Amino acid sequence: MKITNFGIIFILILSGLWFSQYMKEKQIEKANELSRRYNTALTVSVDNAALSLLTNIQQEYEAGYGSNKFTSANRKEAIEQFNKTFAMNFNQEENSIALGVLKTYIPLMAIIDYKGFYIYAMDDYKNSKNELLTKHVEMPIKPYSYKDKQGNLISFTLDDYVIAYDKSQNKWNEGFREEIKDELNIPLLKDAKLFESVRRSTILNVIQNDLEYYINRHNTYAKRFGVSYTFTLPILSKEDWDNTIDDIGFISFIQGVPLGGGHVYNNYALGGSRITKKHYYYGTVINGRKYYYRDDSGHSYKADEVFPNQKEAVKKGYFPLR
DSSP: OOOOHHHHHHHHHHHHHHHHHHHHHHHHHHHHHHHHHHHHHHHHHHHHHHTTTTOOGGGGTTTTOOOOOOOOOOOHHHHHHHHHHHHHHOOOOOHHHHHHHHTTTOOOEEEEESEEEEEEEEEEEEOOTEEEEEEEEEEOEEEEEEEEOOOOEEEOOOSSSSEEEEEETTTTEEHHHHHHHHSSSSSSHHOOHHHHHHHHHHHHHHHHHHHHHHHHHHHHHHHHHTTTOOOOOOOOOOOHHHHHSSEEEEEEEEEEEEEEEEEEEEEEEEOSSTTTTTOEEEEEEEEEEEEEEETTTTOOOOOOOEEEHHHHHHHOOOOOOO
């Protein structure tokens, strides 16, 4: 065989390797781009849901607590806002079938409320026409309950307000720890530092256990829709867990969304409901021009990017939306 033939073969082999590597890089680039878009969509959806928790609080429901963390969370509005924003930012507003398939990759959503939390997970139910359907439904509230070695019961909240049962006196009482600590024979109520430690660990354990249970359970429902991905509770940072129980809020997980080339999208987002929370700025395109707006501005345009501050939005070529 002539040397020129060897040269041609060598070039063909190199070209094949180069093309293969090029395609892999393009797939990774595409997966990264989709991940960024999905991050934005999930963040915006959760933030809007969290802010909606406070939309129609009635003051009479708050009487008697004296806590700046107690609210009558508007769970229905929060879920509706999440679904609406999620559909819009994933471009599935007009395609209910595709949206339904996409939501099979959401193992659960959860609302962290003042006296307990609510999980929205897939379940079977019958509608008014007696048809069996499967969708995300609200599970019963899970209180932040604790039982000590003496058999006393304490139901914690997101601050130091408690509902407690003193077994030795067969007596229930409720109020802030400082107010009722001397009325009940419950050692935990008399130690402020220990109380706070047990309160936080109890709330976290209750939430973590239920999240893990329902995410694992979601695998059964996902298989019905042909999703082979195995759903598991991801590892959340200590900071995220701490933020989760600082105030009422919204959390959602999404896992296993195909990105192409064997890549999948996994993420979660946490959203606080208070106005004092850190604000984000959303980038959108209107009539071909790039604008940004703050998350509490009331605008509902599709978000293409999320920024931590206005400066970052301006650097990417966005103008403030008035």
